[in-house]
Amino acid sequence: MSASEIGFLALALLAVIGAAGVVLIDNPVRSALCLVLNFFVLGFIYFTLGAPMIGITQIMVYAGAIMVLFLFVIMMLKRQGAMAKPDKPDSRLGLAVVLGLALAVTVYATVIAPQGVTLPLGIKDYGTPQAVGVSLFTNFVWPFEVVSVLLLVGIVGSIMLAKRRI
Amino acid sequence: MNYTIPTVDWSLVLPFALVALTGIVALIIETAHPKRDNGLIIGVSLTGLAATFVLLLTQLVLPPARTFGNMVLRDQFSVLLQLICVAATAVCFMFSDGYLREKKIAFGEFYPLTLWALSGAMVMVSTDNLLMLFVGLEILSIALYCLAGMSRSEARSEESALKYFLLGAFASAFLLYGIAFLFGASGSMSLPDIQKAVTGLTRDTLPMPVFGVMLVLVGLGFKASLVPFHQWTPDVYQGAPTNVTAFMAAVSKVAAFGALARVLVAAAPLHQYWFEALYWIAIATMCIGNLVALVQKDVKRALGYSSIAHAGYLLVALLAYTRDPDKVSLGTTVFYLIGYAAMTVGAFAVVSLAAKGDRDGSRYQDLHGLYRRAPFATVMLVLFLSSLIGIPPTVGFFGKQLIFLDALRTGLVPLAIVLAVNSAVSAYYYLQIMVAAFVSEEGAARPVSRKPGAGMTIGVCVCAAGVIFASLLGGYVQETTRTAALQAKPVPGRVQNQMEVINR
Amino acid sequence: MQNEFIPLLLLMLVAAVICTAMVTLSWVLGPKKNTPYKASPYECGVQPAGNANERFPIKFYLVAILFVMFDIEVVFLWSWLTVFNSPLTGLDFKIFSFMEVLVYLSTWIVGYAYVVRVGAIDWDETTSLHPEKLGQTAQEAN
Numbered sequence: 001m002s003a004s005e006i007g008f009l010a011l012a013l014l015a016v017i018g019a020a021g022v023v024l025i026d027n028p029v030r031s032a033l034c035l036v037l038n039f040f041v042l043g044f045i046y047f048t049l050g051a052p053m054i055g056i057t058q059i060m061v062y063a064g065a066i067m068v069l070f071l072f073v074i075m076m077l078k079r080q081g082a083m084a085k086p087d088k089p090d091s092r093l094g095l096a097v098v099l100g101l102a103l104a105v106t107v108y109a110t111v112i113a114p115q116g117v118t119l120p121l122g123i124k125d126y127g128t129p130q131a132v133g134v135s136l137f138t139n140f141v142w143p144f145e146v147v148s149v150l151l152l153v154g155i156v157g158s159i160m161l162a163k164r165r166i
Numbered sequence: 167m168n169y170t171i172p173t174v175d176w177s178l179v180l181p182f183a184l185v186a187l188t189g190i191v192a193l194i195i196e197t198a199h200p201k202r203d204n205g206l207i208i209g210v211s212l213t214g215l216a217a218t219f220v221l222l223l224t225q226l227v228l229p230p231a232r233t234f235g236n237m238v239l240r241d242q243f244s245v246l247l248q249l250i251c252v253a254a255t256a257v258c259f260m261f262s263d264g265y266l267r268e269k270k271i272a273f274g275e276f277y278p279l280t281l282w283a284l285s286g287a288m289v290m291v292s293t294d295n296l297l298m299l300f301v302g303l304e305i306l307s308i309a310l311y312c313l314a315g316m317s318r319s320e321a322r323s324e325e326s327a328l329k330y331f332l333l334g335a336f337a338s339a340f341l342l343y344g345i346a347f348l349f350g351a352s353g354s355m356s357l358p359d360i361q362k363a364v365t366g367l368t369r370d371t372l373p374m375p376v377f378g379v380m381l382v383l384v385g386l387g388f389k390a391s392l393v394p395f396h397q398w399t400p401d402v403y404q405g406a407p408t409n410v411t412a413f414m415a416a417v418s419k420v421a422a423f424g425a426l427a428r429v430l431v432a433a434a435p436l437h438q439y440w441f442e443a444l445y446w447i448a449i450a451t452m453c454i455g456n457l458v459a460l461v462q463k464d465v466k467r468a469l470g471y472s473s474i475a476h477a478g479y480l481l482v483a484l485l486a487y488t489r490d491p492d493k494v495s496l497g498t499t500v501f502y503l504i505g506y507a508a509m510t511v512g513a514f515a516v517v518s519l520a521a522k523g524d525r526d527g528s529r530y531q532d533l534h535g536l537y538r539r540a541p542f543a544t545v546m547l548v549l550f551l552s553s554l555i556g557i558p559p560t561v562g563f564f565g566k567q568l569i570f571l572d573a574l575r576t577g578l579v580p581l582a583i584v585l586a587v588n589s590a591v592s593a594y595y596y597l598q599i600m601v602a603a604f605v606s607e608e609g610a611a612r613p614v615s616r617k618p619g620a621g622m623t624i625g626v627c628v629c630a631a632g633v634i635f636a637s638l639l640g641g642y643v644q645e646t647t648r649t650a651a652l653q654a655k656p657v658p659g660r661v662q663n664q665m666e667v668i669n670r
Numbered sequence: 671m672q673n674e675f676i677p678l679l680l681l682m683l684v685a686a687v688i689c690t691a692m693v694t695l696s697w698v699l700g701p702k703k704n705t706p707y708k709a710s711p712y713e714c715g716v717q718p719a720g721n722a723n724e725r726f727p728i729k730f731y732l733v734a735i736l737f738v739m740f741d742i743e744v745v746f747l748w749s750w751l752t753v754f755n756s757p758l759t760g761l762d763f764k765i766f767s768f769m770e771v772l773v774y775l776s777t778w779i780v781g782y783a784y785v786v787r788v789g790a791i792d793w794d795e796t797t798s799l800h801p802e803k804l805g806q807t808a809q810e811a812n
Binding site: 047052053057060061065066068069072073075076128129130132133134136137138141144145147148149151152154155156158159162163 | 675726728729730731732734735736737738739741742743745746748749750751752753754756758759763766767770773774777778780781784785788789790
């Protein structure tokens, strides 16, 4: 096993632990902090794949800004601390587990098993800010322009919903 | 570093730019005069939409073209769908003002947000690149999430916005995951490239694009409200303000089917994997939509289920086309979308008259006495509903007839039969709505006061004209889309080759 | 793994080790005399009142979401400025991308003007719908 494989496995394990913590922990704030761990490690994985641009964006925007939104939403909700657990386990939980496993098995059997797993290797300089900058303003300039409308929708829509007194 | 500056043909993106810019101007007016009524904003918006409509009409005769590094595609299919979207939005604006005032939610932001949602729909239909498709879908969806929750004093509106947002984000994730698989399989996000890449695949490499196509279909199926992914539709249609519902029902569905058509055409080499699934989805969509609509007690909810059923009919048209593109044309889908947009927007426009105060009156008994108050609009409601049933000589009848014949021609006889039976079944609940509008007011739950304004009358007239005269366009639409519809036509022969590859 | 990021990783490791060591060692080595007053949360020196887990007004959220929106707009600019004034690209790229960024930023300015005008980042203001929007005059509304 090469060094980069060990590195990937370690990061992947951390990311999975973070993701599992989000779902399993009862306290919503702790759950959100597990999400921070997940986002952060995901940023590192992007680095190892040779995409520092998206890695830094991940850490700045997701681990930084988006997490603030998550925490604000938790703070705006009435129930705080440990959420009350339902008296009996949800009967749909079993179904969800079965369906989730079925999906995992399907993906494995149809996609992963026939093609085999290879450690993804980033092409050199594929995801540097320079490379992203150049392709963003040549091949992908139209999506870039259109996204500005998307952001404007976000600004105006959130103000319309949150600002007005009912 | 190697790069090439893309050559830009601005005329291709001008309709989108015009609509987005109109939205920005409308927002600037709102910013400058937050205390003025919305008359000026509506005037500017409608002018912008009219200009876009005319511009698109002039582009209808131009040959297919691409620009911005093949991110934008203009062909007859995309121009026709954009025309439908623009017209439907204009009609929504015409009747919005009175309705929003009645509900005391006359935010100036409604108009820019709706215009941007429209621009997102236009991006979605005028591209064959999955990246642009996704960006367009997100603009449309995020604007609609906000608009659905616009009536904040109503719990139902809030609920619909939240449901729509959560399920919509989930569906977007499916779509993105599928796009990632397709990108991994073909190294491109452009649908013609993907089509080329998947034709030569072997047994080992095939699962990846198949999986990708399935996930993309789930994402788009949600937007088009096909049956296993339809649960959001009635709740959101019922809870959202009625003018937003009208916009959603028409524009969102047109955009979803435009994207679906392109994806299915590109996925034609994998025909054997998805056809059977969509075949059963079409049957389920038609049946469940109509059967559940029978027991509804709420007009908007019933129309929501009706829109699910119509999505099923449209899927039949698409399936017939992908099965044999030589025998039938994509024009059937476009033609049905024209009719569907006209009758749905019209029906929701008239139903919006039942709103009173800050509450949305949409139960059947809230429509009682509508005939006394608004005789013209009620007569028009009858017209729209007969078109939704499919009574000649309305566009609904001709649309369904075309789909029925297409299905027969391509050997999809069971689908044709299910469609016919469902049309008959659907008459029951449409008639119930009609009857409710003519019952006198005595037994009504609460009195209704608002008289339809001029905007409502004009909007309803436009829809009525669409319902009656669109049938004349049938032949034209069939011809235009046949001669120069999609760049990449599905090749059924390749499916056969694929089978051989698999069997080996 | 790209080698140019190894120093960064090392820096983060050293920072993590030093911080952990400082906290852990002071916890292990330091004398512990716990009083209830010490255990209570610090609230500017006065006795803490109420629960820390209060509901927040939505205005905080609005500011945060606006920050994220503008943050994302800036993220795109970052990749642009790495190539704008670099030998990697020629004059044609500079002119083209500059024009595109102008178009992009013009929507940003419209959005910002709107945010300021409706007072979305004012702390003590909520706006209700003006009666003029409903086609009434102010007197009618009263």
